[in-house]
Amino acid sequence: MIDLYTFTTPNGRKISIALEELGLPYTPHVVDITKGEQFKPEFLAISPNNKIPAIVDHDVPGGLKVFESGAILVYLAEKTGKLMPTDAAGRAEVMQWLMFQMSGFGPMFGQLNYFSRTASEKVPLAIDRFRNECARLTGVLDRHLSSRDYVAREYSIADIALYPWAAGVRQLVPELFSSASGILQWLERVGQRPAVQRGMKVPELQR
Structure with a gap:
């Protein structure tokens, strides 16, 4: 347990x-x-x-x-x-996209959310800096997913790491995702998985 x-x-x-x-x-x-x-x-x-x-x-x-x-x-x-290949090449592919989420896609969108929505003082330089970096990262992921079903060769922890972030920040800055067909199709594909649907509801908060 x-x-x-x-x-x-x-x-x-x-x-x-x-x-x-x-x-x-x-x-x-x-x-x-x-x-x-x-x-x-x-x-x-x-x-x-x-x-x-x-x-x-x-x-x-x-x-x-x-x-x-x-x-x-x-x-x-x-x-x-x-959810992780055992061969060196497959494992490296999963790990590099996991690190892409951990070091870039998550932190940069987190900073954009803070400076554009949460911060008591709006700092245009910070908002523009993180919005531009988020646009770049979205482009990287979209180009990668335009020719494949999943982030690596098969569904893996890399998809699991990226999905909750992409699903959430799509609502924060929809303009960055409006033409990102690779990401949008991937979001739909992953979002249809029953385990993903169950996991996205955890934890259920008592209101």
Whole structure:
């Protein structure tokens, strides 16, 4: 059994999607980052960077703690032998697109969201800088997906990492995606997967 500590963010949903795809039993625990619950000592003992998601794998004696969404995805893929090719070329392809999401696609759109919507002071230079970088990254992904069904040779943790971000930020800056037919077709293809649909609903918050 795996304990999943998460919230309704793209990074959190990566892991619930992966767990659903892999068919691993898990219990989701809400860490409400809007209330500062990520700073509680009991959560910091699991995720010292005070970020969701994090897991505790109780299949490992003593309970194995893993934080950072990319590290969790790789761990789950290696644990099950699924969603990650075993040959060097296939693994490299998945890993490079996973890193593309972790280092660029997620952080840049996160910064754009902050400076354009959340920040109390609107700084045009910052908004333009991150919007331009987001446009560039969207173009990179769209060109790549224009000739293939999935990010790598087959559906993998790279798709799982990118999907919640692309699905969410499409609503933030729809103009960047209006002509991105490769991404739009991929979003529809991945979004039709039952495990993805289930994972996107985790956690269900009590209102």
